[in-house]
Amino acid sequence: MIPVWRDVLFWVCAVLAVVTGIAVFRVDSMARATFALLASFVFAAGTVMLLDLPYLGVLVILMMIMEMVVMAVFMIMYMMNPAGLMPMTMVHNPKGSLAIAVGTFVLLATGVLLVPWPSSQAPKPEDPTMQLGEALMGDKMLVMIVLGLALFATMVATVVLATHRGRYDRYGDRLERKRPQDPSRGGLGR
Amino acid sequence: MSLQAFLLLASALFSVGLYGALSQQSIVMIMMGVELMVNAVIVGAAAFWFHTSPDRPDGQVIVLLAVTAMAIEMAVGFAVTTAIFRSRDVDMTDMAADLKG
Numbered sequence: 001m002i003p004v005w006r007d008v009l010f011w012v013c014a015v016l017a018v019v020t021g022i023a024v025f026r027v028d029s030m031a032r033a034t035f036a037l038l039a040s041f042v043f044a045a046g047t048v049m050l051l052d053l054p055y056l057g058v059l060v061i062l063m064m065i066m067e068m069v070v071m072a073v074f075m076i077m078y079m080m081n082p083a084g085l086m087p088m089t090m091v092h093n094p095k096g097s098l099a100i101a102v103g104t105f106v107l108l109a110t111g112v113l114l115v116p117w118p119s120s121q122a123p124k125p126e127d128p129t130m131q132l133g134e135a136l137m138g139d140k141m142l143v144m145i146v147l148g149l150a151l152f153a154t155m156v157a158t159v160v161l162a163t164h165r166g167r168y169d170r171y172g173d174r175l176e177r178k179r180p181q182d183p184s185r186g187g188l189g190r
Numbered sequence: 191m192s193l194q195a196f197l198l199l200a201s202a203l204f205s206v207g208l209y210g211a212l213s214q215q216s217i218v219m220i221m222m223g224v225e226l227m228v229n230a231v232i233v234g235a236a237a238f239w240f241h242t243s244p245d246r247p248d249g250q251v252i253v254l255l256a257v258t259a260m261a262i263e264m265a266v267g268f269a270v271t272t273a274i275f276r277s278r279d280v281d282m283t284d285m286a287a288d289l290k291g
Contacts, residue, residue, distance in 0.1 A: 078275060124244045154266060161269035
């Protein structure tokens with residue numbers, strides 16, 4: 001691609017990512033907020049793709065589509081006014097938060113513009129995806145193992161947290177009850 | 191498409207997410223803010239990989255780590271929301287201020 005077009009695409013994606021990110025906290029409807037967040041992720045992933053990382057960019061886009069669809073379901077479950085039929089605000093201390101956020105941005109931007117960042121003349125890998133895959137199956141395998149364990153722990157933890165009444169509620173802490181203790185009788189042999 | 195431009199984008203995304211995480215009352219909206227902050231890490235790590243060390247895979251591995259952290263944060267966040275909503279009918283942070291000092 002011609003470098004100019006890459007620049008143009010980058011700035012379009014960058015501005016849209018930030019604008020849709022701001023929209024998440026400005027729109028009335030929860031559904032609109034969810035899809036604004038999805039748009040922000042897609043535009044940010046677009047900038048990642050401009051860096052010759054197509055695999056990671058597509059990974060982020062696909063994962064975020066799934067995640068935001070799940071999130072939309074939870075939004076409708078837990079929020080009042082999911083359709084945004086009336087204006088609403090649900091914020092506390094908005095002025096303080098805005099001041100902290102703007103201050104953080106100014107601080108970070110100053111650092112970004114003032115620090116003499118290093119640059120590398122090292123050759124770019126022919127296939128960055130291959131580079132990542134070989135690293136994960138080679139000297140970065142520990143990272144992959146820990147991520148796998150963390151995801152497994154997440155599955156167990158989420159099921160435990162979200163279960164209404166598990167077997168320990170029904171059969172006692174040591175699972176010693178012959179018959180489960182349920183709020184109402186019924187079922188097979190009870 | 192310099193490193194600075196990417197880091198500015200990452201700073202902006204991080205600050206927007208920080209505003210959301212600090213100002214929103216709903217637990218789900220706070221999680222959206224945190225997700226935006228992790229997204230800034232993804233952009234920053236990818237840019238650092240491209241501009242400072244494209245010959246080493248470390249930057250890409252950090253992106254993968256951030257993506258996984260996002261998924262875990264989402265899943266556990268919703269599980270906690272479900273648990274607290276089920277036991278106490280709470281879906282706003284201001285209603286769960288037991289540990290407020």
